[in-house]
Amino acid sequence: MDEQNRDNGPKITKSIINAPTNPMVTPLLTDLYQFTMAYAYWKAGKHNERAVFDLFFRRNPFGGEFTVFAGVEECIRYIANFKFTEAEIDFVRDAMPGKCEEGFFDYLRQLDCSEVEVYSIPEGSIVFPRIPLLRVEGPVGVAQLLETTLVNLVNFASLVATNAARHRIVAGKSKMLLEFGLRRAQGPDGGISASKYCYLGGFDATSNVSAGRLFGIPLKGTHSHAFVSSFMSLDEILEKSLRSADGSTLCEDFVNLVQTWLNKIQRTKFYGGFGETNLSELAAFTSYALAFPENFLALVDTYDVLRSGVPNFCAVALALKDLGYKAMGIRLDSGDLAYLSCEARKFFQAIESEFGVTGFGNTTITASNDLNEETLDHLNKQGHEVDAFGIGTYLVTCYAQAALGCVFKLVEINNQPRMKLSEDVSKVSIPCKKRCYRLYGKEGYPLVDLMVGENEPAPKVAERILCRHPFNESKRAYVVPQRVEELLKCYWSGSSDKMREDMLPLKDIRDRCIRQLEQMRPDHMRRLNPTPYKVSVSAKLYDFIHFLWLNEAPVGELQ
Template sequence: MTQEDKQLSLSPEDYSLLTDLYQLTMGACYVGEKIDQQRASFELFVRKLPAGFGYLIAMGLAQALDYLEKFRFSSEQIDALKSTGIFANAPSKFWSLLAEAKFTGDVWAVPEGTAIFPNQPLLRIEAPLWQAQLVETYLLNTINYQTLIATKAARMRDIAGKDTKLLEFGTRRAFSPQASIWAARAALAGGMDATSNVLAALKLGRKPAGTMAHALVMAISAEGNEEDAFNAFQRYFPQAPLLIDTYDTLAATRLLAQRVQQGEMQLSGVRLDSGDLVKLSQEVRSLLPEVTIFASGDIDEWEIARLQRENACIDGYGIGTKLVTGVPVNGVYKLVEIDDIPVMKNATGKVSYPGIKQIYRYLENSQLKQDYLGLMDEDVLNQTEFQTDDFIKLMTQVVQNGEILQKSENLEAIAKRTAISVATLPPEIRSLENPILPPMKISNKLQELTEKTRDKILSGSKGVRE
């Protein structure tokens, strides 16, 4: 056994080993069976959306491509794998493959910020089988999580409206330090204005945003008089909002209102983190009519909608736990073609469509009208009543022979695409209550291929049983 690494830090050099064991054992098996170099196509998609969701926003492609670009195995990593004893019977060629590892395949993907639905591929890997297999775990990890966060952020932005400030406060609740960075990125790309995560903000070229905590008030004003705490914080950070619910929200508001009215201070904003946010925000607004009011504390899209219905006077939200946690996006990564032979999974409840596919999206007056899932080389246009300029192909090639074809997009461009994509969705898809999925048709050729492939599977299964 190797010595335990108590730091458990992660660097790009570790990426290739950040995988499930069975990816490596299957890779070794492919080598032994001499099929490791067969051209394989895997598609990443979701079978169903999280409860209450009518769409997803594709996210995480940038980190997926960075991973593929850095796909390597060092001699130390190979030695560590050998030392486990698990691969004692693996063919020697497996180790030479790992030693020379480099991703050499093609990647097709939906652009980040695009609304997608069940059974629509977010990404497709076309590569030698052993490569396409080994990259599954990392791709699912980054795309599943960032897609969840971007979708939740987009839903919150959609409900809150374009003028409401939305701040990402989720670092302390994210599932790991790495996840907190990804969550901040996905939240900004999904439409939020800023993050409190300092490292994430600086890495992303943004200015971090935040207020203050109750600890500062209690530390400076331990006996309950908040004025000293407010004065101290304003002395160093005059533009920062003040947290006003440590002891008595309305008493703190009256104190600040008096000082503002007397010209003793300029106040940019206040934050409420507890209590009846509707009533408190209305009372704060009556006392501080020109001051921005932020709210935090288990906020999500449903809570924002409730506060709006009840006429809360809130100009912005700090959103943490309900943004970075929750029901996961359950993306899967399935083989759809091997050595030019279409394949599919036919298990009950987990059927997949064979062949390499394209998503054809038809818009009418800038509104989503119909999605088709078809084969890449199919003329889907002739199967519809729509005009040529009404449709787009969502999947584009982003990697060819291991080389990235496009520069990484900035967050502003992705956030703009997110906003436009959400705006194309009809109200019934965007609804928080019982959203209705859009109609998606399976193209003629894909339907024929699916039936032909299923018949072949069933015929083969009967032959085995007989």
């Protein structure tokens, strides 16, 4: 939605930031209790008190020990364009569980994020539990209204980007990964978001045309089984001519050229025993090649991969080769992918040897059919010849885990640290405004992420620092960092004059993700039994956490 379509545009004029990609991302995309709390804050005169909230998660997804952080740009777009329309205020008035004073709606009417500051870890970074991904500072009323939307924008984005990165790690750097999940995604926005963040997480292309337009993601796709089975015979091909790739000659009967090559293939020694191919499939391949001679990729499993699909593809590919074109390859969408890919590779290599077609043995083999991380791992162990994987359902739905579990916790109000306690230690929050650092060791790998109080000195290179587990007294270690990186950077400065980070193009964010994955120690990234990455606090912050814990926790009385 263009910002002029909103009744009241944002007051912030530092620079124009586009509206959220999804027009449903408005101030109403939140939970009702955010409005009831906002009214209670306003009624108590607390709505303008300065608060600090941390957005973080407690556990890495998919049984792993890393997460890819995504969704920052959409969060900033939302914050920059945060403004209620009159229609939205009217709806809130009717939706509130009780009658509210009209002054509250006047408050909502003038509300924006000009007094809010947002600090974030850069999008595409590798992140870990408890470290604040976003720190939101501002009047408690508006900051509270941001909570649900920010969590929503980060949660799925980070989950699916992490899922994509895990698939990339298993597949290896050399394989092409294609996201084919739109038809199985949870609704239109699930499909669009998945395409964007799968690309961020290391995928190479998508079949989603809308995502390609919105985000500049490369598009890939061929035909379906319906196209193959829609042909009955070669007689259906009415326009048979095809001009050569350089435009110098015209082949008046490309169909005959394809049939000639099929006959040659069928007379070779390596073809013996395969029998006749399905000629309606041959007609479909030939027709598709006539339509897209520079991008001919055939789905070869409609009838029989080895007895029909692969030989028919080769006949069409060799006919294209005669006219100066290079066929792109085949796609396998069913069956034993390891076995079929190996047999298809042997067939291509035999064609290269028999007819002297240089490079034909390296013809690209793409595999699809409900692939997931585990399937890729099994294929690697079995041995396969697949060059590219088209992955859909298990990738975009994050089938292995429903949600990342991000939370948004108040850690400070009016400069007073606040802390949420729980009998479940994993749910105890770390109080106060914090600065976060990544400490690197001698081999260049990150060793630990460290949180310190806002006013503590930053850790220094080559200077020993005590890093402590936030809650476990015995877990502590000295670290002498060889490099120190501050994690949180200002991405929205409101009306202040603070410099803020630029939003990078999606391709650059993807490059950051891939680069950071390569920088991590391999044992943190492995699929089975990964080594937990250390997240720590300074000794001073550790002491303060436990001091505040004791002060806030009620003291029991035994009788």
